[in-house]
Amino acid sequence: MGTLSRQAAIVGVDESDQIGRIPEKSSLQQHMEASYNALADAGLSIKDVDAVYCAATSPLTIAEYFGITPRHTDGTSVGGSSFVIHVAHALEAIAAGRCEVALITHGEAGRSQRRSGGADMGTPGAQYELPFGIASPPMTYAMACTRYMHLYGEDRTRQAMAEVAMATRKWANLNPKAFFYQEKMTFDDYHNSRWVVWPFHLPDCCLTTDGGGACVVVSPEVARSCRKKPVWVLGAGEGHDHSMISQMPDLTRTIAYLSGREAMRTAGVSHRDIDLAMIYDSFTYTVLTTLESLGFCGRGEAPDFVAEQRTAPGGDFAMNTNGGGLSYCHTGMYGMFLLLEATRQLRGECGPRQVQDCKLSLVNGTGGNLSSTGTLVLAAD
Amino acid sequence: MSTQPQAAQQRYTGPVPLPQQESDYYWQKCKQHELWLRFCNHCSEAYFYPRDICPNCFSRQTTWVKASGKGELYTFAIVHQIPRPNYQGPLPYIIAMVKLVEGPTMPTSIVGVEPDPQYIKIGMPVEVTFEDITENISLPKFKPA
Ligand SMILES: [Zn+2]
Numbered sequence: 001m002g003t004l005s006r007q008a009a010i011v012g013v014d015e016s017d018q019i020g021r022i023p024e025k026s027s028l029q030q031h032m033e034a035s036y037n038a039l040a041d042a043g044l045s046i047k048d049v050d051a052v053y054c055a056a057t058s059p060l061t062i063a064e065y066f067g068i069t070p071r072h073t074d075g076t077s078v079g080g081s082s083f084v085i086h087v088a089h090a091l092e093a094i095a096a097g098r099c100e101v102a103l104i105t106h107g108e109a110g111r112s113q114r115r116s117g118g119a120d121m122g123t124p125g126a127q128y129e130l131p132f133g134i135a136s137p138p139m140t141y142a143m144a145c146t147r148y149m150h151l152y153g154e155d156r157t158r159q160a161m162a163e164v165a166m167a168t169r170k171w172a173n174l175n176p177k178a179f180f181y182q183e184k185m186t187f188d189d190y191h192n193s194r195w196v197v198w199p200f201h202l203p204d205c206c207l208t209t210d211g212g213g214a215c216v217v218v219s220p221e222v223a224r225s226c227r228k229k230p231v232w233v234l235g236a237g238e239g240h241d242h243s244m245i246s247q248m249p250d251l252t253r254t255i256a257y258l259s260g261r262e263a264m265r266t267a268g269v270s271h272r273d274i275d276l277a278m279i280y281d282s283f284t285y286t287v288l289t290t291l292e293s294l295g296f297c298g299r300g301e302a303p304d305f306v307a308e309q310r311t312a313p314g315g316d317f318a319m320n321t322n323g324g325g326l327s328y329c330h331t332g333m334y335g336m337f338l339l340l341e342a343t344r345q346l347r348g349e350c351g352p353r354q355v356q357d358c359k360l361s362l363v364n365g366t367g368g369n370l371s372s373t374g375t376l377v378l379a380a381d
Numbered sequence: 382m383s384t385q386p387q388a389a390q391q392r393y394t395g396p397v398p399l400p401q402q403e404s405d406y407y408w409q410k411c412k413q414h415e416l417w418l419r420f421c422n423h424c425s426e427a428y429f430y431p432r433d434i435c436p437n438c439f440s441r442q443t444t445w446v447k448a449s450g451k452g453e454l455y456t457f458a459i460v461h462q463i464p465r466p467n468y469q470g471p472l473p474y475i476i477a478m479v480k481l482v483e484g485p486t487m488p489t490s491i492v493g494v495e496p497d498p499q500y501i502k503i504g505m506p507v508e509v510t511f512e513d514i515t516e517n518i519s520l521p522k523f524k525p526a
Binding site for chain 1 (some may be wrong): 395396397398399401402404407429430432436440446455456458460461462463464468471473474476477478485487488490498503504514518520523
């Protein structure tokens with residue numbers, strides 16, 4: 001993809017009008033608000049949009065609701081990483097001349113949506129995992145984490161999880177949009193909190209909130225006419241290696257070991273070039289295994305890598321500066337919000353939480369049960 | 382509140398698997414309290430979950446083999462809270478993966494031990510035990526061997 005580098009740019013990002021607890025709005029309303037706001041951020045009109053990208057919700061539904069007739073569509077839906085992967089697919093489509101303005105949209109009433117019954121009990125997951133009470137991500141990720149603790153030490157893993165939770169909360173305390181903006185946390189708070197699924201304390205688990213986010217990806221020509229400076233897509237990689245947690249080939253390594261390598265190779269950058277890491281933090285443990293899989297450190301070394309609040313404000317490895325899925329917002333498919341923060345940081349819009357001289361950001365989304373990853377390298381103009 | 386705890390325990394209200402054509406045999410054997418695995422005649426590997434194609438070599442030359450029901454605990458977690466109402470059961474409970482002596486790793490839950498990490502060790506020997514949840518479905522759970 002070397003030739004695709006810088007062939008597309010992110011020019012508009014935003015959340016829905018409000019995120020957090022929004023019980024009165026549907027997922028579609030969240031989609032609409034976020035897209036409306038992101039297009040305004042770009043200085044583009046809905047009439048400019050010629051491609052629609054979304055996950056979970058059908059692109060048919062979105063395009064109809066928005067009143068547009070796209071000439072290019074991508075409904076890749078592989079969990080929370082989907083939107084990160086959409087950016088890579090938009091880059092390819094734009095470079096191939098299939099579209100010029102791709103609207104990637106997400107909306108989810110993750111907290112407030114009423115769920116209907118009638119699940120398909122014939123799927124492999126419903127036959128072989130659900131009846132045993134393996135019923136949701138905190139459970140599946142927890143089993144991967146226990147294995148990690150067994151291999152690399154329970155106490156140092158526990159401390160690393162607390163470090164990640166704390167550092168991420170400190171970033172949230174600098175972001176007025178964060179769910180936990182005004183709530184401080186201490187190490188004692190972490191260790192004294194209740195168990196959700198051992199080995200996960202409550203602060204090891206992401207929030208469940210309502211909200212939407214959208215991201216506009218355009219051709220270099222369109223990018224020059226937009227309101228703000230473009231954020232360039234330098235490199236991308238994606239992959240998945242299982243769906244159910246019991247089918248994961250290696251419980252302590254995600255497919256980011258390939259998608260990260262591909263993203264950095266195509267971008268022509270190395271780890272030490274990265275100014276900001278946006279790492280999907282569905283759980284504190286997800287961060288540890290992802291840092292290792294991406295090659296920021298060796299296997300079993302993440303506890304040393306994140307020690308002593310290295311990823312907190314003032315530390316030398318800026319990570320999840322919006323407050324993350326742990327403390328800012330997590331609708332269910334959080335990957336979109338990684339893109340929003342990376343774009344804002346690369347534009348220098350982040351006020352008290354701004355990373356100095358932020359030129360290059362690595363974004364890694366993880367979806368399913370540690371199943372899929374998408375990695376991007378994004379650059380300031 | 383209930384004065385008949387035994388009766389309450391017998392009433393299973395959790396999710397019930399819906400066997401498919403390729404897994405009918407698996408669930409029929411579970412009902413007889415036997416654990417059977419799909420086996421690939423091409424690469425000579427047993428695999429889980431039961432399906433008509435070998436996930437190791439994509440061969441359709443597959444058959445069934447009876448498993449010993451023995452293995453070791455590969456990993457586990459202890460569920461204290463259920464975030465989504467898609468499963469109901471007494472809390473806390475132990476979810477796990479067991480590595481069978483035949484090779485495959487399978488998801489399950491662990492019974493017959495306190496749901497406390499000090500009593501549950503990865504690598505400990507376990508063996509299958511079946512729980513009859515309906516007339517036709519028995520779940521292969523594992524207990525310390
Ligand atoms: Zn085979």
